[in-house]
Amino acid sequence: MDFSRRRIGAAAALAMAGALLAGCGGGGSSTDPDRGKGAKSFSLTITRNAIEGGKNTEEAEWITTKVIPAFVAAQKAEGVTAKVTFRGQGVDDEAYKTKLALDLKSRSGADIMDVDGIWVGEFAQAGYIKPLTDVVGAPADAWDGWTKIPGSVQKLATFEGKRYGVPPATDGRVLFFNKKLFARAGLPADWQPKTWPDIIAAARALKKLPGVTPVQLNAGTAMGEATTMQGFLPLLAGAGAEIYADGKWTGGGPAVQQVLGLYAQIYGGEGLGDPKLQQEAKGRDKSFEEFAAGKIGILAEGDYFWRDVINPRTGVAKMPSRDRDVGYALIPAAAPGRGVRGQDFVSMSGGSVTVLNPNTKYPQQAFELLAFMNSPEMVKARTAGTPELTSRTDVNKEILAGDPFLTFVSEKVLPVTSYRPGLAVYPQVSTALQEATAAVVSGKSPRQAAAEYTKKLEGAVGGAANVTPR
Amino acid sequence: MAPPTSPRAEAAPPRAASPRAASFGEDAAGLGRARAAAFTAPALILVAVFLVFPALWTLYLGTTDYRLTGIAASDPRFVGADNYRDVLGDGEFHRSLWLTLQFVVGSAVVGQTLLGFAIAWVMRDRSGPVRRLVEGLVLLAWILPSSVIAFLWIALLDRDGGTLNALLGTPGTAWLLDHPMACVVVFNVWRGTAFSMMLYGAALGNVPPSHLETARLAGASTWQTLRDAVLPRIRGHVLTSLLLVSLWTFNDFTPFLITAGGPDGRSEIMSVYVYRTALGDGRLGFGAAISLLMILINLVIALVYLRVLRSRRAPGNAGEAAA
Numbered sequence: 166m167d168f169s170r171r172r173i174g175a176a177a178a179l180a181m182a183g184a185l186l187a188g189c190g191g192g193g194s195s196t197d198p199d200r201g202k203g204a205k206s207f208s209l210t211i212t213r214n215a216i217e218g219g220k221n222t223e224e225a226e227w228i229t230t231k232v233i234p235a236f237v238a239a240q241k242a243e244g245v246t247a248k249v250t251f252r253g254q255g256v257d258d259e260a261y262k263t264k265l266a267l268d269l270k271s272r273s274g275a276d277i278m279d280v281d282g283i284w285v286g287e288f289a290q291a292g293y294i295k296p297l298t299d300v301v302g303a304p305a306d307a308w309d310g311w312t313k314i315p316g317s318v319q320k321l322a323t324f325e326g327k328r329y330g331v332p333p334a335t336d337g338r339v340l341f342f343n344k345k346l347f348a349r350a351g352l353p354a355d356w357q358p359k360t361w362p363d364i365i366a367a368a369r370a371l372k373k374l375p376g377v378t379p380v381q382l383n384a385g386t387a388m389g390e391a392t393t394m395q396g397f398l399p400l401l402a403g404a405g406a407e408i409y410a411d412g413k414w415t416g417g418g419p420a421v422q423q424v425l426g427l428y429a430q431i432y433g434g435e436g437l438g439d440p441k442l443q444q445e446a447k448g449r450d451k452s453f454e455e456f457a458a459g460k461i462g463i464l465a466e467g468d469y470f471w472r473d474v475i476n477p478r479t480g481v482a483k484m485p486s487r488d489r490d491v492g493y494a495l496i497p498a499a500a501p502g503r504g505v506r507g508q509d510f511v512s513m514s515g516g517s518v519t520v521l522n523p524n525t526k527y528p529q530q531a532f533e534l535l536a537f538m539n540s541p542e543m544v545k546a547r548t549a550g551t552p553e554l555t556s557r558t559d560v561n562k563e564i565l566a567g568d569p570f571l572t573f574v575s576e577k578v579l580p581v582t583s584y585r586p587g588l589a590v591y592p593q594v595s596t597a598l599q600e601a602t603a604a605v606v607s608g609k610s611p612r613q614a615a616a617e618y619t620k621k622l623e624g625a626v627g628g629a630a631n632v633t634p635r
Numbered sequence: 636m637a638p639p640t641s642p643r644a645e646a647a648p649p650r651a652a653s654p655r656a657a658s659f660g661e662d663a664a665g666l667g668r669a670r671a672a673a674f675t676a677p678a679l680i681l682v683a684v685f686l687v688f689p690a691l692w693t694l695y696l697g698t699t700d701y702r703l704t705g706i707a708a709s710d711p712r713f714v715g716a717d718n719y720r721d722v723l724g725d726g727e728f729h730r731s732l733w734l735t736l737q738f739v740v741g742s743a744v745v746g747q748t749l750l751g752f753a754i755a756w757v758m759r760d761r762s763g764p765v766r767r768l769v770e771g772l773v774l775l776a777w778i779l780p781s782s783v784i785a786f787l788w789i790a791l792l793d794r795d796g797g798t799l800n801a802l803l804g805t806p807g808t809a810w811l812l813d814h815p816m817a818c819v820v821v822f823n824v825w826r827g828t829a830f831s832m833m834l835y836g837a838a839l840g841n842v843p844p845s846h847l848e849t850a851r852l853a854g855a856s857t858w859q860t861l862r863d864a865v866l867p868r869i870r871g872h873v874l875t876s877l878l879l880v881s882l883w884t885f886n887d888f889t890p891f892l893i894t895a896g897g898p899d900g901r902s903e904i905m906s907v908y909v910y911r912t913a914l915g916d917g918r919l920g921f922g923a924a925i926s927l928l929m930i931l932i933n934l935v936i937a938l939v940y941l942r943v944l945r946s947r948r949a950p951g952n953a954g955e956a957a958a
Contacts, residue, residue, distance in 0.1 A: 263914045266703045284704070287917075291708030387897050441794065444812050444898030589705020593916050603899045 198302035201527040206246035209531055212265075213279035213517070216255035223479050223550055225253050228538075231546045236537050249534065259389055269293035269522065276525040277535055279517045282321035282332065283390075286587030288520075289324045295523040296327035301532040308536050313557045317579075322518040324587060330520035331539045332556045333547075337578035338399050338512045340364075340494045341470060342463045343456070347492070349374055350462070357494045359501055359509070361403070361427055364463065368437040371462035378439045380431050381452045381464045384602040385443035392443075392602055393595040394513055394585070395465050400424040402511035402583050403498040409586035414594060414622055416632040417601075417615030423499060425601060425611035432606040440606045450481075457482040465496065467515075468574050472551045479551060493570060495577060505583060514582040516556075554579075593625040690930075696923035703917030711920065718924035727900065728925070731908040735885060737816055738823070738904050743884035744877060746824030751831025751876075756861075759839045770832070777829035785892030788822055792893075811894055815902035819890040826889070831876050838872035839865070871944065878940040882933055905929055 201207060211228055215221035233249045240247035252275055254261055262284060268274025270293065280288060288294045297305035310331070311319070321332040344354045350370040358364045368379035383396040401408060406420035415421065431438040442448045442455075453474050455461050464470070475484035475491065484491065496511055498504030504511045519538065525531045537543060544560045552564045552571055565571045585591060597618050604614040623629050666674060697718055701711035722728050754773065758766050776784070791798045794809040811818050842865050850860040866873075888906045890896075896903035896911060903911070909929065913922025 259915060263703065263917075266708075266917070270703075270708070287704035287708075290706045291702075291704045293704070293708070386899065387895065441809050441812050445794070445809075446811075446893075446895035446897055447789075589702065589707070589917075593918075596916060600899075607899060 196299070196523070198300060198528050202529045204245070204527065204530070206248070207527045207530050208248035208250070209277065209525070209527060209534055210250045210252055210275040211277045211534075212252040212254060212275035213519075214254045214256065214258065214261040216253035219253075219255035220481070221255075221473060223473070224547070225251065227547045232534075232538055232543060235543070236534055239537070247530070257389070266291070266293065269524075272524045274522055274524075276522050276527070276531045277519060277538075278522060279333075279519050280330070282516050282518050283585050283587055283591060285322060285329050285518055285520070286324045287589035287591075289327075289329055290589055293523075294329050294520050296329055297521065297532070298327070300521050300523050300525075300528050302528075304529065304532060310536060310539050310557070313541075313559050315556075315558060318516070318556045320584065321516050322520075330518040331535060332516050332518045333539060333544070334553050334555050335514055335516040335579070336467045336469060336554060337514050337574045337582055338395060338465065338467050338496060339574065339578060340463055340465055340496055341456070342367075342492045342494065343459055343461065343490060344492045345459060345486075345490050346371060346374060346377055346462045354492060356492060358497045360497055361400075361499050363497065365427075365430060365437070367463065368431065369435070372435070372437060374462075377460055377462055378442070378455065379437045379462045381442070381456065381461045382428065382431055382438060383443070383449065383452075383465065384428055384432065384438075384440075384599075384606045385448070386596065386599045386603055387444055387446055388449045389599070390592075390595060391449055392599045394515060395467060396428075397424060397598045397602060398513045398583070398585065399465065399496045399511055400427060402505040402508075402513065403496060403503070405498070405503050405505055407505055407583060408594065408598075409588070409591075410633075413631055413633040414626050416622055416634050417617075417619035418634050421601070421618065422611045422615045425605045425614050428602050428605045429611050433608075443603070443606050453482040457484040459490075468554065468571065471570055472553055476551060493573065495581075504581075508581050510577075510581050512578045512582040514579065514584055590626050594622060597621040597625060693923045693926055696920050697927050698924075699920045701920035701923070703914065703919055705917070707920075714920070718921050719928075721921065722924050722928060727903070727908065730900065731903050731905050734816060734901075734903060735905040738820060738887075738890075739881055739884045741820040742823035743827070743880040746820065747827045747831045747880055747884075748873070748877060750824060751828045751833075752835045754828070754832045755835035755839055758836065773829045773832055776826055781889045781892060784826065785889065788818075788893055792818060812898050815894050815898060819894060819902050819904075822890070822893060823884065823887065827880065827884070831880060834872055834876045835869070838869040841872075842868045874940055874944040878937060878944075881936055881940070885933060885936065886929070 211232075213221075213224065213228075215224040215228075217225045217229065219225075228251045233251065236249060237247045254264070256264075258281065262281070265274065265278060265280060265284075266288070269288070270291075280294075285294070289296075305328070314332070318332055318335050319328065321335065322328055322330045340358070342356060347354060347356060347367075350367075350373060352367055352370055356367065358367065364380070371377055371379035383392045385392060388396075398408060401415070401420060401424050404420040404423045406415050406418075408415050432440045432443070442452055445451060452461065452464065453470070456464050457475050457480075466474075471487070471491070471493070474480050474482055475487050477483055477485045477487050498509055498511055501509045519535055521528065521531050521535060539557070541557060541560055544555050544557055545564065548555060548560070548564050552568045554571055554575055555561055555564070561575065565575055600621070601614045601618040604617065605611055609617075619632065623632055626632065662668075662671075664671065698713060698715055699711040700707050700714050700717075702708050754769065758769060789811075792810040794800070794807060794812070797810070799810065800806050800808055846864045846868075847860065850864045855863070886906055887904075888910070890902060890904060891907045891910065894902040896907040905925075906929075909922050909925050912918050912925065
């Protein structure tokens with residue numbers, strides 16, 4: 166490297182350092198909702214954990230080929246030049262969350278972003294996102310879409326009574342099963358377990374088939390939130406408890422021990438599940454592939470699995486015979502009437518929320534685009550290839566009619582579903598639950614794992630005063 | 636790196652830093668105080684902005700309950716030494732420290748050093764295609780991007796359809812799950828041996844051939860030759876290599892790409908542990924406290940090596956020039 170080039174490098178680095186220091190001073194950006202209003206040209210960016218040719222490719226394609234061109238054309242008709250770019254991501258949800266949080270913290274990042282509904286509370290508490298009314302002003306409440314989105318779904322985007330964004334869709338969790346394997350094991354094609362022992366009985370029948378893992382119930386830390394959402398929490402609801410109720414977190418009492426007991430039964434001596442799969446870094450993706458290849462009998466997953474994972478056309482683990490070979494059933498309570506709120510069947514729901522970056526230069530235009538993305542036409546375009554449970558009742562009426570699976574989810578699952586608490590310590594609680602399942606899978610007794618969980622929980626949520634010994 | 640091309644750089648006479656100049660406060664470069672200050676200012680500012688300030692900031696963060704999200708993100712509270720107390724009492728921290736120790740001793744101190752030296756020793760008076768091929772392969776392991784390498788190793792060690800199981804005829808053996816630490820150690824030896832090999836290759840050039848010849852004529856075994864003729868000459872290089880490799884290994888994050896710290900934290904070395912607590916759980920204050928402990932451990936390692944190096948410095952040794 167020669168001297169002059171080095172000097173240029175140093176100068177550039179100095180300039181960068183100067184810029185960095187200036188950035189550290191951080192005068193808060195303007196919070197006037199009308200800033201940038203009426204601009205003749207503006208630019209916006211959209212980001213979400215979707216990328217063309219990879220994770221959630223359909224969503225990414227919908228944004229780049231439908232939303233952006235239509236929005237730009239509509240703006241052009243009004244004499245405004247809009248430039249909208251999509252910044253795709255295709256990473257693990259935890260990594261995506263970290264990236265967003267750091268972006269928002271440094272007052273940068275995309276103008277419109279998707280967050281998991283469970284993050285709304287912690288992002289709001291941190292001041293990363295603000296209520297729509299604060300960011301946009303009156304237009305936020307005047308949007309006609311709110312009348313089409315049920316209150317329970319709006320709750321996904323609500324924290325402490327304020328709306329932070331628009332939930333585009335919601336989901337539910339069910340038991341998927343492979344009818345072909347069921348037939349070989351002498352089990353019915355319209356299987357619907359009513360108790361946990363029913364699931365174990367079916368698993369024992371499947372165990373007789375060579376090379377088949379009877380049940381895949383997500384466990385362990387490698388699966389991350391999938392363990393909590395697809396595994397532990399639906400079962401906890403089935404044991405009659407919620408993880409957070411009346412301002413207290415549920416400790417390692419009888420309900421938690423009962424759930425861990427089921428884990429022990431599945432991953433213990435009988436080998437009804439594959440414990441190794443729960444430990445592999447890419448275990449969840451592998452479980453998808455194995456189910457698609459007909460090597461797993463029963464799998465607890467969200468409807469996302471049906472729509473995006475084993476979808477014969479666009480899935481990441483395509484299963485050409487999906488419609489013929491894959492059955493689905495409600496997740497039963499431990500025994501009829503023993504579930505949360507006295508239910509016979511249970512489920513968990515979540516979903517993403519599209520929020521605005523409070524630091525956007527063009528809040529009005531950003532909200533216009535957000536509303537446009539959630540207009541009936543665009544929602545229909547989004548679900549044209551793969552129907553899903555959209556948040557809009559008017560659209561659902563049209564698109565679910567021809568889809569027995571989603572009709573099942575919307576009519577049977579959503580009425581019995583529960584939601585997670587959107588609080589900042591939840592991720593730590595979730596980790597503690599994952600570790601408890603991991604402990605049981607690797608051979609610890611449910612009682613011991615529950616006791617360790619209680620200890621971790623108390624450390625995470627600020628002492629035993631905030632924990633119920635339920 | 637391009638060779639220096641500016642005439643001034645070439646014309647600059649090679650200067651040995653004379654200890655007298657420093658002690659008598661002479662101005663060796665003849666710049667004068669102001670010019671010298673101006674000359675070093677850019678570097679000092681860079682160091683201040685990118686090293687000193689973040690370090691102090693980390694020190695401060697370590698005394699708060701600062702988090703990535705939630706109330707503690709907007710309004711962190713001062714918790715004093717609580718984080719440090721929690722870290723030192725945290726079983727996961729102890730486990731991670733122990734695993735890191737295994738990782739450093741196994742892959743850096745023993746693995747890379749011995750293998751690197753062995754290759755350098757065997758190749759010392761060879762030349763031609765064999766040497767070029769061996770060195771090329773070893774270097775390749777070192778310079779390929781981590782993400783690519785990690786993918787290859789996962790493919791090698793995978794439970795179903797992994798190359799290793801196909802070679803050994805042991806289908807279904809989950810190497811990464813049954814022996815995560817061993818896998819990571821072997822991986823890191825394979826990955827990092829190149830550095831030690833090159834350093835020792837250069838160091839062995841320092842051993843006068845006449846010494847080796849004399850040892851051979853006196854009927855010394857290989858071991859005796861290494862001990863009495865070679866080692867005294869390359870002691871400085873050995874320590875330099877050990878110091879650098881230990882520090883690099885201690886802070887290495889690459890194993891995360893292969894095992895993600897799993898299964899159940901059985902390969903969660905220190906860097907992975909910090910990453911998971913600070914960013915995974917969002918406990919940035921807690922993470923900062925661990926980072927500070929890591930810095931202290933690094934310092935201890937460096938001090939131990941330097942102490943040994945200083946007391947054993949053979950005269951005329953260019954050991955630290957490699958750094």
